[in-house]
Amino acid sequence: MQITFTGTAGAGGVPLYGCECMACVRARQQPEHQRRPCSALVETDQVRLLLDAGLMDIHERFPANSLTAIVLTHFHADHVQGLFHLRWGKGAKLSIFCPPDPEGCADLYKNSGILNFLHLEALKSFEVGDLKITPLPLNHSKLTYGYAIETESGSRFAYLTDTVGLPEDSMQFLKSWRPFSMAIDCSHPPKINRPANHNDYNLALDIINKVRPQKSWLTHLTHEVDRWQMETKCKLSSNLAWAADGLTVQI
Amino acid sequence: MQITFTGTAGAGGVPLYGCECMACVRARQQPEHQRRPCSALVETDQVRLLLDAGLMDIHERFPANSLTAIVLTHFHADHVQGLFHLRWGKGAKLSIFCPPDPEGCADLYKNSGILNFLHLEALKSFEVGDLKITPLPLNHSKLTYGYAIETESGSRFAYLTDTVGLPEDSMQFLKSWRPFSMAIDCSHPPKINRPANHNDYNLALDIINKVRPQKSWLTHLTHEVDRWQMETKCKLSSNLAWAADGLTVQI
Numbered sequence: 001m002q003i004t005f006t007g008t009a010g011a012g013g014v015p016l017y018g019c020e021c022m023a024c025v026r027a028r029q030q031p032e033h034q035r036r037p038c039s040a041l042v043e044t045d046q047v048r049l050l051l052d053a054g055l056m057d058i059h060e061r062f063p064a065n066s067l068t069a070i071v072l073t074h075f076h077a078d079h080v081q082g083l084f085h086l087r088w089g090k091g092a093k094l095s096i097f098c099p100p101d102p103e104g105c106a107d108l109y110k111n112s113g114i115l116n117f118l119h120l121e122a123l124k125s126f127e128v129g130d131l132k133i134t135p136l137p138l139n140h141s142k143l144t145y146g147y148a149i150e151t152e153s154g155s156r157f158a159y160l161t162d163t164v165g166l167p168e169d170s171m172q173f174l175k176s177w178r179p180f181s182m183a184i185d186c187s188h189p190p191k192i193n194r195p196a197n198h199n200d201y202n203l204a205l206d207i208i209n210k211v212r213p214q215k216s217w218l219t220h221l222t223h224e225v226d227r228w229q230m231e232t233k234c235k236l237s238s239n240l241a242w243a244a245d246g247l248t249v250q251i
Numbered sequence: 252m253q254i255t256f257t258g259t260a261g262a263g264g265v266p267l268y269g270c271e272c273m274a275c276v277r278a279r280q281q282p283e284h285q286r287r288p289c290s291a292l293v294e295t296d297q298v299r300l301l302l303d304a305g306l307m308d309i310h311e312r313f314p315a316n317s318l319t320a321i322v323l324t325h326f327h328a329d330h331v332q333g334l335f336h337l338r339w340g341k342g343a344k345l346s347i348f349c350p351p352d353p354e355g356c357a358d359l360y361k362n363s364g365i366l367n368f369l370h371l372e373a374l375k376s377f378e379v380g381d382l383k384i385t386p387l388p389l390n391h392s393k394l395t396y397g398y399a400i401e402t403e404s405g406s407r408f409a410y411l412t413d414t415v416g417l418p419e420d421s422m423q424f425l426k427s428w429r430p431f432s433m434a435i436d437c438s439h440p441p442k443i444n445r446p447a448n449h450n451d452y453n454l455a456l457d458i459i460n461k462v463r464p465q466k467s468w469l470t471h472l473t474h475e476v477d478r479w480q481m482e483t484k485c486k487l488s489s490n491l492a493w494a495a496d497g498l499t500v501q502i
Contacts, residue, residue, distance in 0.1 A: 081336070085329070089268025
């Protein structure tokens with residue numbers, strides 16, 4: 001399967017509105033360093049699946065009938081805001097697989113338009129075309145799932161945002177699911193105290209060391225992480241990489 | 252004062268996602284016919300005021316400190332969705348004048364970031380720089396204000412979306428406020444039955460005939476209105492015009 005990181009930012013993006021730090025200045029000067037709302041496109045011969053809908057131009061990037069479905073990690077605005085426009089479209093319903101959050105976001109459930117919200121059960125696999133997908137509970141301030149995605153030929157990719165650490169059942173699932181590749185929330189540079197809703201760099205590495213994927217990409221990055229990386233020139237080990245908007249990888 | 256129609260569409264925009272009607276096909280082929288979320292920029296020597304925040308790229312169009320304030324008509328997503336991103340910015344607070352809607356939209360009040368929401372009282376004027384602005388109650392499915400905007404030199408402009416007809420107190424205000432120019436909701440082509448939440452063409456003209464502005468622009472337009480205009484080749488009288496994205500007028 002092919003993964004494209006369509007967005008790699010935490011809420012606020014890079015550059016951050018009004019920020020003049022070195023990472024934000026660089027992103028304004030060099031668009032390849034810009035980061036849009038965290039999301040990824042999963043493609044196989046049979047399906048084209050968008051993970052999260054925070055990109056505000058998804059209606060332009062993905063014309064009608066070009067997506068098989070959208071899978072949401074959770075209903076915070078920076079992960080669903082592209083749906084506010086898309087929903088008013090015409091034509092076939094678009095399946096939106098999502099956690100069973102009773103509130104959703106604003107009036108998306110009430111005025112769902114062409115969107116067909118399908119609530120998922122944690123750790124209960126479902127299929128979209130040739131993909132088998134298992135929702136993994138994450139630790140966040142709103143009901144959130146990561147996803148373990150597997151092709152018929154056995155390629156495996158885990159997408160884990162937004163989270164701080166991992167619940168034990170998700171950790172156990174991933175430990176028994178090897179070998180696989182992974183994208184993991186890394187919203188903060190190393191912090192002394194455990195952050196509240198997102199991994200810092202240390203927590204992301206701790207998860208990686210425990211579940212031991214073959215390859216990991218750090219995503220849901222902020223201007224603070226980019227600035228820290230610029231300042232420290234932090235080198236990643238060969239099985240680890242920073243995600244970047246537009247980066248495409250084969251799993 | 253100078254008015255720029257930064258967006259002239261109802262929810263869904265033109266082209267509408269997945270629609271192949273003649274208006275939507277034309278808008279895809281000829282970008283000058285595209286319509287983005289209804290909004291307008293009001294500029295004087297002293298202020299730069301954005302009416303509504305549904306444009307999903309306001310953080311790119313209007314860099315930090317380039318807007319004096321934002322004034323919201325109401326909290327439907329297509330009028331506020333650009334704030335979801337903007338709020339996480341850094342620096343000075345941005346004043347968001349708005350109706351006293353207790354709910355707002357999603358978590359905008361709870362996580363307001365750099366936004367400073369300021370609730371307005373109907374028919375009670377407030378000042379921003381050299382502008383005097385009076386909130387006018389409108390008829391809509393959510394608490395909604397139109398705005399009567401006046402410069403120190405006496406130029407007057409009324410911005411009236413989203414509404415179906417006008418409440419009597421707003422009608423009386425405008426009748427005694429002449430002479431002025433106006434932008435008015437025209438979401439539907441002529442309908443046999445009175446529409447629920449937005450003017451059709453007939454209701455827009457009825458309001459215009461009652462309050463008698465010097466010049467009116469029809470806005471909050473949909474692909475249905477554009478198609479009807481293409482089919483009927485409807486000619487407007489000289490004191491009336493279709494708004495268009497990017498159109499700039501002097502009041």
